[in-house]
Amino acid sequence: MIVSMCAIRAPTDFATACTIFAMIMRIVVVFGYYCNKKTVFIGAGAIEVFINFLLLVIAMSYSQHKIDETFEPAAADAAKAGATAADAVGKKLI
DSSP: OHHHHHHHHSOOHHHHHHHHHHHHHHHHHHHHHHTTOHHHHHHHHHHHHHHHHHHHHHHHHOOOOOOOTTTOHHHHHHHHTTOOHHHHHHTTOO
16 A cells, blocks of 8 residues: 555655565465465565665655646756756856
8 A cells, every 4th residue: 555655645656666666576475375375475575675675765855846837947957058957046046
Protein backbone atom coordinates (compact mmCIF):
# COMPACT_ATOMS: atom_id res chain seq x y z
CA MET A 1 0.00 0.00 0.00
CA ILE A 2 2.82 2.40 0.85
CA VAL A 3 4.62 1.36 -2.32
CA SER A 4 1.66 2.33 -4.48
CA MET A 5 1.23 5.66 -2.65
CA CYS A 6 4.88 6.50 -3.36
CA ALA A 7 4.36 5.71 -7.05
CA ILE A 8 1.28 7.95 -7.16
CA ARG A 9 3.20 10.76 -5.46
CA ALA A 10 6.17 10.52 -7.85
CA PRO A 11 4.92 9.19 -11.19
CA THR A 12 8.27 8.70 -12.88
CA ASP A 13 9.25 5.72 -15.01
CA PHE A 14 11.75 4.53 -12.41
CA ALA A 15 9.21 4.76 -9.58
CA THR A 16 6.68 2.80 -11.61
CA ALA A 17 9.25 0.10 -12.41
CA CYS A 18 10.28 -0.07 -8.74
CA THR A 19 6.64 -0.46 -7.72
CA ILE A 20 6.09 -3.37 -10.07
CA PHE A 21 9.35 -5.01 -8.99
CA ALA A 22 8.47 -4.55 -5.29
CA MET A 23 5.13 -6.26 -5.88
CA ILE A 24 6.91 -9.14 -7.62
CA MET A 25 9.31 -9.40 -4.68
CA ARG A 26 6.35 -9.57 -2.29
CA ILE A 27 4.98 -12.51 -4.29
CA VAL A 28 8.40 -14.19 -4.14
CA VAL A 29 8.51 -13.66 -0.36
CA VAL A 30 5.14 -15.39 0.07
CA PHE A 31 6.13 -18.17 -2.34
CA GLY A 32 9.43 -18.72 -0.53
CA TYR A 33 7.73 -18.79 2.85
CA TYR A 34 5.15 -21.39 1.85
CA CYS A 35 7.75 -23.52 0.04
CA ASN A 36 9.89 -23.39 3.19
CA LYS A 37 12.84 -21.76 1.38
CA LYS A 38 14.24 -19.42 4.01
CA THR A 39 16.97 -17.92 1.82
CA VAL A 40 14.46 -17.09 -0.91
CA PHE A 41 12.04 -15.15 1.26
CA ILE A 42 14.76 -13.42 3.28
CA GLY A 43 16.60 -12.39 0.11
CA ALA A 44 13.44 -11.19 -1.62
CA GLY A 45 12.39 -9.38 1.54
CA ALA A 46 15.74 -7.58 1.69
CA ILE A 47 15.40 -6.54 -1.96
CA GLU A 48 11.87 -5.31 -1.29
CA VAL A 49 13.02 -3.23 1.68
CA PHE A 50 15.74 -1.66 -0.48
CA ILE A 51 13.19 -0.87 -3.22
CA ASN A 52 10.84 0.65 -0.63
CA PHE A 53 13.69 2.87 0.55
CA LEU A 54 14.35 3.96 -3.05
CA LEU A 55 10.67 4.74 -3.53
CA LEU A 56 10.61 6.78 -0.34
CA VAL A 57 13.58 8.84 -1.51
CA ILE A 58 12.00 9.31 -4.96
CA ALA A 59 8.71 10.42 -3.44
CA MET A 60 10.40 12.90 -1.11
CA SER A 61 12.59 14.42 -3.82
CA TYR A 62 9.98 14.64 -6.58
CA SER A 63 8.41 18.05 -7.10
CA GLN A 64 4.91 18.11 -8.54
CA HIS A 65 5.15 21.78 -9.41
CA LYS A 66 6.87 22.92 -12.57
CA ILE A 67 8.59 26.26 -12.68
CA ASP A 68 6.66 28.44 -15.09
CA GLU A 69 5.63 32.06 -15.46
CA THR A 70 2.43 31.65 -13.44
CA PHE A 71 4.22 30.11 -10.47
CA GLU A 72 7.40 32.20 -10.19
CA PRO A 73 8.14 34.50 -13.14
CA ALA A 74 11.72 35.32 -12.15
CA ALA A 75 12.54 31.69 -11.42
CA ALA A 76 11.18 30.70 -14.83
CA ASP A 77 13.42 33.30 -16.50
CA ALA A 78 16.38 31.99 -14.53
CA ALA A 79 15.52 28.39 -15.51
CA LYS A 80 15.37 29.37 -19.18
CA ALA A 81 18.79 30.96 -18.83
CA GLY A 82 20.18 27.72 -17.41
CA ALA A 83 20.32 28.79 -13.76
CA THR A 84 18.57 27.15 -10.86
CA ALA A 85 15.91 28.70 -8.64
CA ALA A 86 18.49 28.92 -5.86
CA ASP A 87 20.69 31.05 -8.13
CA ALA A 88 17.73 33.30 -8.82
CA VAL A 89 17.15 33.73 -5.08
CA GLY A 90 20.83 34.45 -4.55
CA LYS A 91 20.76 37.17 -7.21
CA LYS A 92 17.56 38.65 -5.75
CA LEU A 93 15.63 38.04 -8.99
CA ILE A 94 12.67 36.75 -7.05
